[in-house]
Amino acid sequence: MTELLLIAFVVVLVGMVAAIAIVGSRRRARRRGQVSRSSAPPLQAPAVPKVAPPPQSAPLAEAPPAIEPAEAPPVERVEPAEAPPVEEEISPKKRFRDRLARARGTFSSALSSMLSRKAIDEETWEDLEEALVRCDVGIDLTQQILQDLEARAKAEGVKDPDGIITLLKDELESLLAGQDRSLVANGDSLTTWLMVGVNGVGKTTTIAKLAKRNVDAGKSVVLAAGDTFRAAAAEQLQVWGERTGAEVIRGQEGADPASVVYDATDAARARHADLLIVDTAGRLHTKVNLMEELKKVRRVIEKAGGGLTETLLVIDATTGQNGLSQARQFSEAVDVTGIVLTKLDGSARGGIVVAVERELGIPVKLVGLGEGASDLMEFEPRYFVDALFE
Numbered sequence: 001m002t003e004l005l006l007i008a009f010v011v012v013l014v015g016m017v018a019a020i021a022i023v024g025s026r027r028r029a030r031r032r033g034q035v036s037r038s039s040a041p042p043l044q045a046p047a048v049p050k051v052a053p054p055p056q057s058a059p060l061a062e063a064p065p066a067i068e069p070a071e072a073p074p075v076e077r078v079e080p081a082e083a084p085p086v087e088e089e090i091s092p093k094k095r096f097r098d099r100l101a102r103a104r105g106t107f108s109s110a111l112s113s114m115l116s117r118k119a120i121d122e123e124t125w126e127d128l129e130e131a132l133v134r135c136d137v138g139i140d141l142t143q144q145i146l147q148d149l150e151a152r153a154k155a156e157g158v159k160d161p162d163g164i165i166t167l168l169k170d171e172l173e174s175l176l177a178g179q180d181r182s183l184v185a186n187g188d189s190l191t192t193w194l195m196v197g198v199n200g201v202g203k204t205t206t207i208a209k210l211a212k213r214n215v216d217a218g219k220s221v222v223l224a225a226g227d228t229f230r231a232a233a234a235e236q237l238q239v240w241g242e243r244t245g246a247e248v249i250r251g252q253e254g255a256d257p258a259s260v261v262y263d264a265t266d267a268a269r270a271r272h273a274d275l276l277i278v279d280t281a282g283r284l285h286t287k288v289n290l291m292e293e294l295k296k297v298r299r300v301i302e303k304a305g306g307g308l309t310e311t312l313l314v315i316d317a318t319t320g321q322n323g324l325s326q327a328r329q330f331s332e333a334v335d336v337t338g339i340v341l342t343k344l345d346g347s348a349r350g351g352i353v354v355a356v357e358r359e360l361g362i363p364v365k366l367v368g369l370g371e372g373a374s375d376l377m378e379f380e381p382r383y384f385v386d387a388l389f390e
Contacts, residue, residue, distance in 0.1 A: 096383040104387060111127070125146060141359065172354060181363050207277050208240035214275050221275045222247045225248060261301060315341055319352075
C-alpha cells in the first residue's frame with residue numbers, strides 16, 4: 001500500500017515537472033519570435049524607376065488652318081424638255097359659239113320679254129328695239145333694222161315672236177355680208193401692216209398674235225416699235241418678238257416715231273423680210289397730236305417703199321359705242337382698211353360688230369376670242385350670228 005502511494009506521488013511529481021518545462025519552453029519560444037520580428041527590417045514597396053522628362057523642344061509654330069475639301073459643284077438636274085402645249089383643234093364655228101357664250105346670254109336676256117309674248121303687237125317691237133340698243137347695235141341702225149323687219153314680217157305673214165327672231169338672224173347676216181375681210185399682202189415684196197388704236201385695247205398683243213401666225217407659216221417678220229411715248233412699249237414688243245421669232249427694230253425712248261419706222265422699213269427691206277408690222281402710240285398729249293403723228297408715220301412708210309397694204313384699227317369690243325366713236329376718229333385721220341375687235345369673248349355685247357361695219361363701212365377682219373394665238377380669228381358673219389342665238 002505504501003509502495004503504491006509512493007509510486008503515485010512520483011508519477012504526479014514527474015508530470016508536474018514535465019508540464020512546467022513545457023510551459024517554460026513555450027514562453028522562451030514566444031520571446032524569441034518577438035525579438036526576431038522586431039529586429040527584421042520593415043517591408044518597402046518596390047522602387048519605381050524614375051523616367052526622365054523629354055527634352056524641351058522649341059515651341060511649335062501655330063498650325064495652319066485646316067483646309068476643308070472643296071465642295072463638289074452641285075449636280076444640276078436636267079429635266080426633260082416639255083413640248084409646248086398643243087392647242088386643241090376646234091372648228092371655227094364651235095370656237096365662235098363657245099367664246100361668245102356671255103354675249104349670247106346678254107342677247108337672250110334682252111330678248112326674253114319679246115319671246116314671252118304669244119303674238120306680235122306694238123310692245124313686241126318695243127321690246128326688240130330695247131334689246132338691240134342694249135346690245136350696242138346703236139339707235140340709228142336699230143331703227144333701220146326694225147323697219148326692215150316689220151316690212152318683211154308683213155310680206156311673209158310672220159305672226160309670232162319666234163318668226164321675228166328668224167327674220168332678225170337673216171337681217172344681221174345680210175348686213176354683214178359682202179365685205180372683203182382678207183388681209184392684203186404684196187406677194188414676193190415687203191408687206192407692211194400699220195396697227196393703230198388707243199392704249200389698252202390689246203394692240204401689242206394683237207401684233208404678237210399676227211407675228212406668230214406668219215412666222216409659223218414660214219414667213220420672216222419684223223416688228224417696228226413705233227410707240228416711243230410709252231415707257232414699256234418697246235420692252236413689251238421686244239419680249240413678244242423673242243417669243244414669236246420675229247425681229248424687233250426699236251429706237252430710244254422718246255425718239256421720233258417716224259424715224260424709228262423709217263429705220264425699221266430699211267431694215268426689213270435689207271433683210272428681205274416678208275412682213276413688217278408697225279406698232280404706234282395710242283395716246284399723245286391731245287387727240288390732234290396723235291392723229292398728226294399717225295399721218296406722218298403713214299407718209300414715211302409710203303415714202304420708204306414699205307408696201308403699206310393694211311391700216312388695222314384695234315378696238316376693245318367691251319367698250320361698246322365708245323369703240324364706235326374711236327373708229328370714227330381714226331378713220332378720219334388715216335385710211336383704216338380693217339377693224340380688229342379684241343376681247344369679244346368677254347363682256348362685249350356683240351352689236352358693236354354690226355354698228356362699226358354699217359355706220360363706217362369698214363370691214364371687221366379679225367376678232368379676238370381669247371388669249372391664245374389661235375384665238376385671233378378671221379371674222380365669219382354666219383358663225384358670229386349663229387353664236388348669238390344658239
